[in-house]
Amino acid sequence: xxxGLSLYxxxxxxxxxxxxxxxxxxxxxxxxxxxxxxxxxxxxxxALILLILVIVAGVLRRLIAVALALLLPITVLLLAVQGxxxxxxxxxxxAIGPVVYYTEGLYIAAIASLRITCLVVATFxxxxxxxxxxxxxxxxxxxxxxxxxxxxxxxxxIIPQTLDMAVRIQDAQRxxxxxxxxxxxxxxxxxxxxxxxxxxxxLVATQERAMALEVRGFGLPVKRTNRYEFADNAIQxxxxxxxxxxxxxxxxxRFVGWR
Amino acid sequence: xxxxxxxxxxxxxxxxxxxxxxxSDINLRIGAGEWVxxxxxxxxxxxTLCLLAMGLAPHFFGGTLRGKVTVLGTESRAIKVIxxxxxxxxxxxxxxxxxxxxxxxxxxxxxxxxxCHGVAQAEVEERVEETMRLVGISALAARHPLDLSxxxxxxxxxxxxxxxxxxxxxxxxxxxxxxxAGTAAIFEVLGGLHESGTTIVMVEHRLETLCELCPRIVAxxxxxxxxxxxxxxxxxxxxxxxxxxxxxxxxxxxxxxxPAPWPVRLAESAKAFGAPIA
Amino acid sequence: MGILNAFKVRMNTLAIVxxxxxxxxxxxxxxxxxxxxxxxxxxxxxxxxxxxxxxxWVGGLAGLITNFISSGTVDPIAAPYSVISLAIGIAAGIxxxxxxxxxxxxxxxxxxxxxxxxxxxSTPLNMGLYGGQSGLPFGDSLYAGMVKGGWxxxxxxxxxxxxxxxxxxxxxxxxxxxxxFGLPNRYRALFSVWRRxxxxxxPAPAPxx
Numbered sequence: 001x002x003x004g005l006s007l008y009x010x011x012x013x014x015x016x017x018x019x020x021x022x023x024x025x026x027x028x029x030x031x032x033x034x035x036x037x038x039x040x041x042x043x044x045x046x047a048l049i050l051l052i053l054v055i056v057a058g059v060l061r062r063l064i065a066v067a068l069a070l071l072l073p074i075t076v077l078l079l080a081v082q083g084x085x086x087x088x089x090x091x092x093x094x095a096i097g098p099v100v101y102y103t104e105g106l107y108i109a110a111i112a113s114l115r116i117t118c119l120v121v122a123t124f125x126x127x128x129x130x131x132x133x134x135x136x137x138x139x140x141x142x143x144x145x146x147x148x149x150x151x152x153x154x155x156x157x158i159i160p161q162t163l164d165m166a167v168r169i170q171d172a173q174r175x176x177x178x179x180x181x182x183x184x185x186x187x188x189x190x191x192x193x194x195x196x197x198x199x200x201x202x203l204v205a206t207q208e209r210a211m212a213l214e215v216r217g218f219g220l221p222v223k224r225t226n227r228y229e230f231a232d233n234a235i236q237x238x239x240x241x242x243x244x245x246x247x248x249x250x251x252x253x254r255f256v257g258w259r
Numbered sequence: 260x261x262x263x264x265x266x267x268x269x270x271x272x273x274x275x276x277x278x279x280x281x282x283s284d285i286n287l288r289i290g291a292g293e294w295v296x297x298x299x300x301x302x303x304x305x306x307t308l309c310l311l312a313m314g315l316a317p318h319f320f321g322g323t324l325r326g327k328v329t330v331l332g333t334e335s336r337a338i339k340v341i342x343x344x345x346x347x348x349x350x351x352x353x354x355x356x357x358x359x360x361x362x363x364x365x366x367x368x369x370x371x372x373x374x375c376h377g378v379a380q381a382e383v384e385e386r387v388e389e390t391m392r393l394v395g396i397s398a399l400a401a402r403h404p405l406d407l408s409x410x411x412x413x414x415x416x417x418x419x420x421x422x423x424x425x426x427x428x429x430x431x432x433x434x435x436x437x438x439x440a441g442t443a444a445i446f447e448v449l450g451g452l453h454e455s456g457t458t459i460v461m462v463e464h465r466l467e468t469l470c471e472l473c474p475r476i477v478a479x480x481x482x483x484x485x486x487x488x489x490x491x492x493x494x495x496x497x498x499x500x501x502x503x504x505x506x507x508x509x510x511x512x513x514x515x516x517x518p519a520p521w522p523v524r525l526a527e528s529a530k531a532f533g534a535p536i537a
Numbered sequence: 538m539g540i541l542n543a544f545k546v547r548m549n550t551l552a553i554v555x556x557x558x559x560x561x562x563x564x565x566x567x568x569x570x571x572x573x574x575x576x577x578x579x580x581x582x583x584x585x586x587x588x589x590x591x592x593x594w595v596g597g598l599a600g601l602i603t604n605f606i607s608s609g610t611v612d613p614i615a616a617p618y619s620v621i622s623l624a625i626g627i628a629a630g631i632x633x634x635x636x637x638x639x640x641x642x643x644x645x646x647x648x649x650x651x652x653x654x655x656x657x658x659s660t661p662l663n664m665g666l667y668g669g670q671s672g673l674p675f676g677d678s679l680y681a682g683m684v685k686g687g688w689x690x691x692x693x694x695x696x697x698x699x700x701x702x703x704x705x706x707x708x709x710x711x712x713x714x715x716x717x718f719g720l721p722n723r724y725r726a727l728f729s730v731w732r733r734x735x736x737x738x739x740p741a742p743a744p745x746x
Contacts, residue, residue: 005610035666070614074667077677082668085681087690112668116614123613133363146375147553148598153361155557155602157405162561163568170572180573187573194569195582195712196719202558202565203724208356210550211315215351216359216419217344219550222377227370275726360557 005156007066007127015057015129020138022236026053027126029243034118036250038259040107043114050121059128067120075113082109132156134230141226147219162202169197263329264427264458265289265312270326272307272316281307282482285326291426294449294459296473298466299503303479305462306352309429312460313349314340331426345376348425352432354412358404358419365407365415366391366400372423383422390418393451395444409436417445421452428452430461434468446472466506470494470523478503490523543593543634546730552591555728559587559599560606566712577705580607581625585651585713588629589638590728596626596633617666621658628654629713634731638714648710655706656699660691669694676700 010016015023034046054060082105083093089102133153140149173193174180180190213219250258270285282304289295297305310316314335317324328335331346351357362368366387373383391397394414399407404415413436420428428449434442446468453459463469469476470490478486478493480502486493493499494509505513508528512521515532522528529536546552562583570579581600588596600622608616628650637643663671669690670677676697683693717725 005606007610070612074614074672077670077672077674078668081670081677081681085684086668087684108668112666115666119616120613123608123616127609147548150359150361151553151556151560151598152602152606154359154554155560155606157360157363158557158561159564159606161405162565166565166569166572170569184575188575190573191569191575191579191708192712192715194573195566196716198565198569199562199586199716200720202561203720205356206554206558207551207727208351208353209360210554211319212351212357213359213554214315214319214340214550215313215344215349216372217341217375217423218359219553220341220344220375220377222375225374225377225380225383227367227374227380276723 005159006132007124008131009059009062009128011058011129013057013129015053015125017231018129019230019232019236020130020134021142021230022232022240023126023130024135024138025240025243027122029247030122031119032247033250034115034122036247036254038254040111040114043111043118047114047118047121050118050125054121054125057125057129059125062128063121063124067117067124070120071113071117074116075109078109078113079106082106082112137227138230140224141230146224150218158202162198165201166194166198169201170194173197262291263288264291264293264331265460266327266329267308267311268327268329270311270324270328272311272325273323274316275321277322280482282311282479285484287477287484287487289458289460291458292453292456293475294453294473295461296469296476297460297462297479298464298469298476299479299485302481304482305479306431307482308479309349309431309460309462311335312427312429313347314338314343315349341375344372344423344425346425347427347429348420348423349429350413350417350420350431350433352435354409354416354436357416358412363403364400365396365402365404368404368415369418369422372419376423386422386424387418390421393421393448394418410438410441413437414441414445417448421448425457427458427460430459430463432462432464434463442468466494466504467508467525470506471525491520494523495520540631543631543731546592546594548594549730551728552595552730555587555591555595556599556602559583559595560603562586563599563603564607566709577708578701579705579709579712581622581706581709582713582716584622584626585629585709586716588626588631589633589713589717590725591630591730592634593627593630595730596628596630597623598626600624600626614672617662618659621655621662624654624658625651638717644710644714647714648707651710652699652702652706655702656695659698659702660695663698664691664694669697671698671701673697673701 030046030050034043037043037046054063083101084099084105086102086105086108088104088108091103093101093103093106095101136144136149136152140146170180178190178193179186181187265287266289267285267287271280271283273280285308297308299305307316310320311328312330316322317336318340324336330343358368359371362371369387369391370383373386378386391400394417396411396414396418399411404412407415413433417433434445437445449459449461450472461473474489476486476488476490476493477484478499480498485498485502486496494505506523508525509521509523512528512531517531522531526536560583563580566582567578567580570577580603584596584600584603587599601619604615604619604622608619629647632638632647632650637647659671663669670680679700680693680697683696684690
């Protein structure tokens with residue numbers, strides 16, 4: 001079955017129906033604001049808003065499933081390292097044996113990991129509610145070159161195909177006696193025998209594909225016709241502008257003393 | 260005088276860094292609306308002929324082109340392949356690498372060519388629906404192209420080309436992936452196109468098929484044209500019999516020592532054997 | 538200036554079609570490394586190979602888009618580093634133009650260049666976004682030790698990042714070069730977007746006779 005990459009999940013929520021551009025701007029602004037905002041409470045606020053949107057979109061369960069695995073390791077590392085070693089540390093909070101943890105470092109770690117959480121949640125919110133085809137279509141409507149649109153769409157199909165081919169090559173090589181288990185050097189030696197055939201077969205079709213594209217007129221300098229229109233309205237347009245302007249406004253605010 | 264659609268004048272072509280030419284001394288005039296079959300053993304230069312007519316040789320492959328290839332009045336050196344694609348279509352042998360790889364639905368895949376040509380959306384949809392119906396893949400409209408069988412893919416590729424409404428259609432073994440039923444369906448489509456005036460140049464190995472369908476056959480051996488005429492003429496020539504082969508009926512008639520000229524089509528040979536098909 | 542010549546290529550259809558293939562090779566390189574349980578990312582092999590084969594546009598775009606796609610599907614945390622992948626692809630493309638990968642001193646230079654681009658590029662991002670950490674346990678413990686020992690944060694952060702990049706980019710560059718020379722000659726000539734003379738000729742325009 002083709003097309004395994006997309007995270008898109010069917011739905012009819014407000015977010016699903018919104019213009020891809022609106023969601024894209026929302027994602028980018030949320031991430032930017034999370035990293036610009038100076039204190040824990042502001043970032044927590046942004047995270048909460050994102051959480052509400054996630055619930056509205058109906059993707060909470062999936063989000064928890066994928067986000068936790070990503071966020072846990074980095075959060076642990078941040079807390080462990082910053083709480084212990086941050087140069088701003090001087091207030092002892094607790095100690096585990098000889099290792100002392102300070103409030104300042106833990107606070108900084110909490111901010112960093114909350115920001116990363118906003119990054120992850122905002123990105124997944126976008127991915128769960130937007131079809132990849134819609135993303136490329138919206139971008140091309142706004143000026144992305146058709147060649148680049150093609151590159152992204154083709155990549156989304158070729159990646160799962162290539163990963164499948166990697167498995168087949170691995171089976172084939174193993175049946176010819178290639179060792180893929182055991183010590184690290186042994187496993188490392190298997191890398192090139194697996195990669196080289198993979199790259200070769202990936203490149204073989206490239207010439208034919210390029211010819212087939214030219215035969216269909218790919219690259220003609222014509223004005224692009226929109227394949228379909230996205231529902232848009234004044235509210236969304238205003239939202240996009242407001243979100244976009246919020247970012248430089250926040251930067252200025254930081255300079256004039258936003259704590 | 261029929262306006263020629265495809266003209267080869269003293270054409271020779273060698274691929275980049277190839278020791279010899281792939282085709283030499285080709286002189287061909289194909290009139291508008293003709294249906295010409297190209298046949299020959301492997302490496303006879305048949306595919307190269309198609310690539311030359313399309314312009315992929317020399318534009319895509321580099322190499323050295325001697326002589327002049329003129330299609331629909333424009334010399335191939337003077338026009339880019341993508342510009343040529345407005346009027347000329349080329350169907351490659353391999354269906355799997357012919358699809359764009361950037362569309363998730365069969366109907367969107369068919370629409371790819373017209374979209375590249377800037378055709379208005381409403382008309383794109385019309386053409387897509389029409390060509391899918393023509394080649395018989397309407398039922399597959401919502402499927403993912405990669406889920407299709409080889410035969411379905413080849414029909415999809417043909418639909419994608421026909422959606423651009425080419426005046427000249429170059430086909431490199433269009434039915435290699437198809438079963439007999441699928442093959443018959445495609446040839447019906449081609450027959451319809453031929454009737455409406457499309458020039459068709461078709462490379463085909465199956466000699467019986469060629470003789471049934473094409474009023475004119477060009478036989479190639481070793482990069483040169485060795486025979487050019489009606490199926491009867493072409494398969495009456497010794498060089499063709501030895502180097503290319505014979506349709507099975509013709510071979511039967513020959514070994515049964517029937518008098519020349521030997522039949523090349525099913526109906527004729529049935530009559531020649533005294534068992535006319537009703 | 539000489540370097541700009543590396544960028545002066547018309548992106549023909551072949552180059553455009555090569556980019557998604559390089560993106561897929563990036564992904565496959567990482568997947569195979571995971572399957573073999575190798576402790577390295579190895580997610581830029583396609584980027585570097587694309588740069589060596591077809592220049593900075595192909596390499597850069599491959600790196601950038603690989604990162605975009607993985608940020609949107611499996612690892613959003615890597616998103617800000619898209620610009621680093623872009624830079625690596627461009628660096629590989631420029632090195633490819635000058636043929637660094639063809640000589641031993643050049644290969645070492647290519648490796649050093651890529652490590653420097655990756656580590657120097659990522660460090661400010663690490664410092665701004667992730668408290669100076671790279672997110673890798675080994676590197677981060679180095680960071681912790683150095684900061685605790687009084688070293689400047691930026692240096693500790695750089696060493697943290699470099700400790701991961703040095704082995705990862707070494708294998709990446711080695712594999713990319715081995716694959717490059719493991720390809721049949723005509724592939725290298727086919728994808729070369731620069732008009733050069735020498736053992737790798739780009740398709741020349743047909744002479745009118």
